Amino acid sequence: MQLKNVRKTFGLYVHALRGVDLDIHRGRVHGLLGANGAGKSTLIKILSGAYAATGGQVIWRGSEVRWSSPKQANDMGVATIHQHIPLVPTLSVIENVFLGQTGLWRVNAGMRQSFAALCDRVGYRLDPDALVSDLSIGARQMVAIFQALATGADLIVMDEPTASLASDEREIVYATVRKLSKVENKAILFVSHFLDEITALTDEVTVLRDGATVFRSPTRGLVEAQIAEAIVGKEVAAMEKATASRARHVGEPVLQVTGLSAPGLAPIDLTLNKGEVLGVAGLLGSGRSELLHAIYGADRFARGEVRLNGQLMRRSTGAAVAAGMALVPEDRFGQGLVPDFEIWRNMTLPALDRVSRFGLLDHKAEVARGEAAIKRLAIKAPDAQSIVSDLSGGNAQKVTIAKWLFSDVQLFLLDEPTAGIDIGAKTEILRLVRQLAEEGKSVIIVSSEFEELMAACDRIIVMRDGRKVAEKPAHDTNEHELLLLAGGKDSTSPHSSHDRAIGA
Amino acid sequence: MTQPKNPPRIDWKRAFGLREMGVYYALILLVVSLAFLTAYLGKANYLSVQNLTNVLYQTSLTAMMAAAMTVILVTGNFDLSVASVAALSAAVMVGTAESLGVAGAFGAAMGVAILCGLLNGSIVMFLGINAFIVTLGTLTAIRGLVLIYTDGRSLQVSGAEAVAQLKALEGATFDVGPVMLLAGLVMLAVAGVSLLREKRLVPMQIGMTLGGLALAALSWANEMVFVLRAPVVITAVFVGLVWFVLTFTTVGRRVYAVGGNPEAARLSGVNVTAYRLGAFVLCSATAGFAGILFGARLRSMTPTALSGMELTVIASAILGGTSLFGGAGSVIKTVAGALLLFSLTNGFNILNLGANYQGLIEGIVVVAAAAIYTVGNGKARSKTS
Numbered sequence: 001m002q003l004k005n006v007r008k009t010f011g012l013y014v015h016a017l018r019g020v021d022l023d024i025h026r027g028r029v030h031g032l033l034g035a036n037g038a039g040k041s042t043l044i045k046i047l048s049g050a051y052a053a054t055g056g057q058v059i060w061r062g063s064e065v066r067w068s069s070p071k072q073a074n075d076m077g078v079a080t081i082h083q084h085i086p087l088v089p090t091l092s093v094i095e096n097v098f099l100g101q102t103g104l105w106r107v108n109a110g111m112r113q114s115f116a117a118l119c120d121r122v123g124y125r126l127d128p129d130a131l132v133s134d135l136s137i138g139a140r141q142m143v144a145i146f147q148a149l150a151t152g153a154d155l156i157v158m159d160e161p162t163a164s165l166a167s168d169e170r171e172i173v174y175a176t177v178r179k180l181s182k183v184e185n186k187a188i189l190f191v192s193h194f195l196d197e198i199t200a201l202t203d204e205v206t207v208l209r210d211g212a213t214v215f216r217s218p219t220r221g222l223v224e225a226q227i228a229e230a231i232v233g234k235e236v237a238a239m240e241k242a243t244a245s246r247a248r249h250v251g252e253p254v255l256q257v258t259g260l261s262a263p264g265l266a267p268i269d270l271t272l273n274k275g276e277v278l279g280v281a282g283l284l285g286s287g288r289s290e291l292l293h294a295i296y297g298a299d300r301f302a303r304g305e306v307r308l309n310g311q312l313m314r315r316s317t318g319a320a321v322a323a324g325m326a327l328v329p330e331d332r333f334g335q336g337l338v339p340d341f342e343i344w345r346n347m348t349l350p351a352l353d354r355v356s357r358f359g360l361l362d363h364k365a366e367v368a369r370g371e372a373a374i375k376r377l378a379i380k381a382p383d384a385q386s387i388v389s390d391l392s393g394g395n396a397q398k399v400t401i402a403k404w405l406f407s408d409v410q411l412f413l414l415d416e417p418t419a420g421i422d423i424g425a426k427t428e429i430l431r432l433v434r435q436l437a438e439e440g441k442s443v444i445i446v447s448s449e450f451e452e453l454m455a456a457c458d459r460i461i462v463m464r465d466g467r468k469v470a471e472k473p474a475h476d477t478n479e480h481e482l483l484l485l486a487g488g489k490d491s492t493s494p495h496s497s498h499d500r501a502i503g504a
Numbered sequence: 505m506t507q508p509k510n511p512p513r514i515d516w517k518r519a520f521g522l523r524e525m526g527v528y529y530a531l532i533l534l535v536v537s538l539a540f541l542t543a544y545l546g547k548a549n550y551l552s553v554q555n556l557t558n559v560l561y562q563t564s565l566t567a568m569m570a571a572a573m574t575v576i577l578v579t580g581n582f583d584l585s586v587a588s589v590a591a592l593s594a595a596v597m598v599g600t601a602e603s604l605g606v607a608g609a610f611g612a613a614m615g616v617a618i619l620c621g622l623l624n625g626s627i628v629m630f631l632g633i634n635a636f637i638v639t640l641g642t643l644t645a646i647r648g649l650v651l652i653y654t655d656g657r658s659l660q661v662s663g664a665e666a667v668a669q670l671k672a673l674e675g676a677t678f679d680v681g682p683v684m685l686l687a688g689l690v691m692l693a694v695a696g697v698s699l700l701r702e703k704r705l706v707p708m709q710i711g712m713t714l715g716g717l718a719l720a721a722l723s724w725a726n727e728m729v730f731v732l733r734a735p736v737v738i739t740a741v742f743v744g745l746v747w748f749v750l751t752f753t754t755v756g757r758r759v760y761a762v763g764g765n766p767e768a769a770r771l772s773g774v775n776v777t778a779y780r781l782g783a784f785v786l787c788s789a790t791a792g793f794a795g796i797l798f799g800a801r802l803r804s805m806t807p808t809a810l811s812g813m814e815l816t817v818i819a820s821a822i823l824g825g826t827s828l829f830g831g832a833g834s835v836i837k838t839v840a841g842a843l844l845l846f847s848l849t850n851g852f853n854i855l856n857l858g859a860n861y862q863g864l865i866e867g868i869v870v871v872a873a874a875a876i877y878t879v880g881n882g883k884a885r886s887k888t889s
Contacts, residue, residue: 322773
C-alpha cells in the first residue's frame with residue numbers, strides 16, 4: 001500500500017510546482033524539505049485536497065485520485081496537520097478531536113472510549129475536557145495529531161509540527177511519529193526546516209527547490225551538510241560557521257536597563273554597547289519576548305528604567321521609534337506587518353517623516369524605498385507593489401526587518417528573526433546582523449536556535465522562567481552549555497505567556 | 505528621485521473590476537436608467553438641474569456623516585450612535601439659538617457632539633469594550649438625553665433674528681457653475697499631464713477624464729449656472745478634505761495602518777489609541793455638525809427626528825466597499841454609495857412607484873453589494889490566511 005505521487009504541476013502566477021515526484025510508503029517516515037517558496041505548502045495543499053493539481057497524477061493506493069475538498073481527502077484516509085494548528089480554542093479537547101464527526105451529541109460515550117483508546121495508542125495523556133485555549137502549544141500540537149488519528153487516516157501529513165515547540169515538547173512529537181510509523185504502520189510525510197530532526201527521524205528524504213524535486217534519497221548515510229546543500233543549491237551553510245571566529249572591538253554603552261520588570265519578567269539589569277550583538281538564549285516562556293517588549297516600551301505594565309544614550313525612555317512605542325529603537329516581533333503577520341499593505345507601504349510605516357514633507361507623502365520616494373529594500377535584502381517578490389500576505393515566510397520576515405533599515409536606528413531588537421525560515425534566508429539575516437554591528441548599530445537577538453546565537457553574537461545571556469540565569473561571552477561558551485542553562489534542572493513546562501501569540 | 509526601471513504593472517482587470525468600481529457602475533446604471541425611464545414615461549426629467557441639485561441636497565447630511573463613518577470603520581471601529589448624536593446636537597442648536605445666539609448655540613451643539621465622541625472613544629479604548637456594543641448603548645442613551653432635553657416635545661425657534669441667522673447659515677446658495685467647469689478642465693489637464701509624464705495609460709487618467717468631462721459638460725449645458733445650497737457645498741469641501749488627508753498624508757497612512765493591523769502599527773511607533781480616539785471624535789463631531797445643519801434647516805426639532813439614520817449612513821459606507829474589519833475604505837466611494845441610496849429613493853418618488861417597495865429594494869442593494877465585495881475578495885486572495 002503506497003501513495004505514489006508521480007508528477008504534478010500547479011499553475012498559479014508565482015508559486016508553481018513544476019513536476020514533483022514523491023513516494024510515500026506505509027510504515028515509513030518521509031521527510032520533505034525545501035527553502036521558503038520552494039513549493040512545500042502548495043504540495044501539502046494538493047495532498048490535503050485544498051487545491052486540485054493542474055497536471056500530473058496523484059496515485060493513492062494504486063489508483064489515480066482527484067480530490068476536490070479536504071473532506072474528500074480525509075474520507076480516503078489522508079489527514080493533514082497544518083503548521084498553524086487550526087483548532088477551535090473555545091471548545092474542549094475531545095470536541096476538537098472529533099470535530100469532523102457527525103452525530104447529535106457534542107460528546108458521547110463512544111467518543112470518550114475512542115479518545116481513551118487514542119491516548120493509549122499514542123502513549124500521551126490529554127484531559128479530554130480541558131479547553132484548547134488553556135493548553136500549551138505542545139499540547140495543542142498533540143490535539144491536532146489526535147484529530148488526524150481520529151479520522152483513521154493511513155497517511156498523515158505534518159507541516160512543520162515542531163516549529164514552535166520547546167525541546168521537551170518536540171521529543172513527545174518525535175516519539176509519537178516513530179510509534180505511528182513503526183507500530184501502527186502509518187505513512188507519514190514530515191515537513192520540517194530542522195535538519196537534525198530530519199536525519200534523526202525520517203527514513204527517506206525529498207528536497208524541493210523552485211517547485212521541482214531536486215533530491216531524493218533514503219536518510220540512512222546522509223549527513224546534514226548534504227541535505228543543506230540540496231536545499232539552497234550552494235554551500236551557504238558553511239558561511240554560518242565561518243562567521244563564528246572573530247574578536248571584536250565594541251564601543252561605549254548605548255542601552256542601560258535597570259530593574260526592568262514586567263508580567264512574566266523578573267527585574268533585570270542589562271547594558272549594551274555600541275556595535276555589540278547581544279544574544280538572548282531562552283526557551284518558549286522564558287521571558288525573552290517580554291524583555292524585548294519591555295525595553296521597547298510596548299508593555300504598559302513594565303516597571304523600571306530604560307536609558308538609551310543616557311536618555312530615560314518614556315514607556316511608549318512612539319518614543320522608542322523616535323529615539324532610534326526598532327523591534328522586529330516574533331509573530332510576523334500578527335505584529336510586524338500590515339498584511340493587506342503592499343511592500344512599500346509596510347516599508348515606510350515606521351519612518352513616514354522621511355518620505356513626506358509637511359505631512360504630505362511622496363509616493364515615488366515611498367515606492368523607491370520599497371524597491372531598494374527588495375534589492376538590498378534580495379526579497380523574492382515581483383516588485384514593491386506586492387501585497388505582503390502573498391509573500392512566503394522568509395521574504396515577509398525580510399520585509400519586517402527592512403522597514404527599519406532606512407531610518408536612523410541605533411538599537412535593533414530582533415525576536416526570533418529566523419524562526420520558520422529556510423537556511424538561505426537565515427544566513428542572509430545573520431549576515432545582515434553582523435553588517436549592522438560593523439556599522440556601529442547595537443543588536444539584541446532572541447532565539448531558541450542556539451547555534452545561530454553562537455554564530456552572530458558577541459555576548460549571550462540565558463533566560464529561564466522570566467529571569468536572567470547566566471551571561472557569557474560568545475567565544476567562551478558552547479551550544480551544549482547554553483541548552484543546559486536554558487533548560488535548567490527543574491524544567492517546569494513552559495506555557496501560557498506565549499499561547500496568546502499562536503492561539504486562535 | 506530616480507525612476508524605477510520597470511514601472512509598476514497595472515492590473516486593469518482589478519482596477520476596473522466590480523470590486524473596485526462596482527459602486528460607480530451601479531450609480532451610473534441607476535442614473536442612466538432613471539433618465540431614460542423618466543423621459544420615456546413623460547415624467548419630470550431626472551437629469552434636470554432642479555432634480556439633480558435636489559438629490560444632492562437630500563444626500564448631503566448623510567454623505568457627510570458617512571464620510572466620517574468611513575474613517576472610523578477604516579480604523580477598525582464602529583459607531584452606531586451617530587444619528588442620536590446628530591439629534592442631540594440639533595436639539596441643543598434649536599433649543600439655545602435664542603438664548604445663546606446662533607454662534608453660541610453652534611458652539612454648544614458642537615461641544616456636546618465632541619463630548620459624545622470622547623465618551624464613546626474612551627469607553628472603547630480604555631475599557632476595551634467592543635465598539636459595536638458601546639455605541640449600541642450610547643445610541644439609546646443619547647436618544648434618551650434628547651428626550652430629556654426636549655421633555656418629549658417639539659422645540660422651535662421663533663425669534664425673528666435667530667430665524668434669519670439660521671436661514672442664512674443653511675439656506676445660503678452658491679452658483680458653482682464656473683467652479684465646476686474649471687474643476688472639470690483641471691481634471692482633464694491632470695489626466696493629460698499624467699499621460700505625457702508616464703508615457704502610458706494608467707487607471708487614474710481614465711477616472712479623471714470621465715469625471716472632468718462630466719463636470720464640464722454639466723456646467724456647460726446649463727450655461728455655467730449650477731446653484732447649490734450650503735449643505736451640499738460644505739459636504740463637498742469636507743469630503744474632499746477627508747479624501748485628501750486619507751490619500752496623501754502621513755496621518756491618512758497611519759489611519760489605514762491602525763485598521764490593517766493595530767499591533768504592527770503600535771510596534772511601528774504609531775499612537776494607535778490617539779488615532780482611534782480621534783476617529784470617534786471626528787465621527788461624532790461630523791454628526792453634530794450635520795445635526796446643526798438639520799436643525800437650522802427646519803428651525804424646529806422633534807425628539808424622534810433623525811431616528812434610524814445611522815443605518816443609512818453605515819449602508820452608504822458598505823455600498824462604498826468599506827471593510828467592517830478595518831484597514832480598507834474610500835470616502836469618495838462611500839459618497840457614491842450614499843448618492844446611490846438617495847437616487848433610488850428619488851427615483852421611486854419620481855416614477856410614483858409604491859413607497860412600500862422602497863425598503864425591500866434598498867435592502868437587496870446593500871446585501872448584493874456586500875456579496876460582490878466579499879466574493880471578489882475571496883477570489884483575489886489565496887484560501888489560507
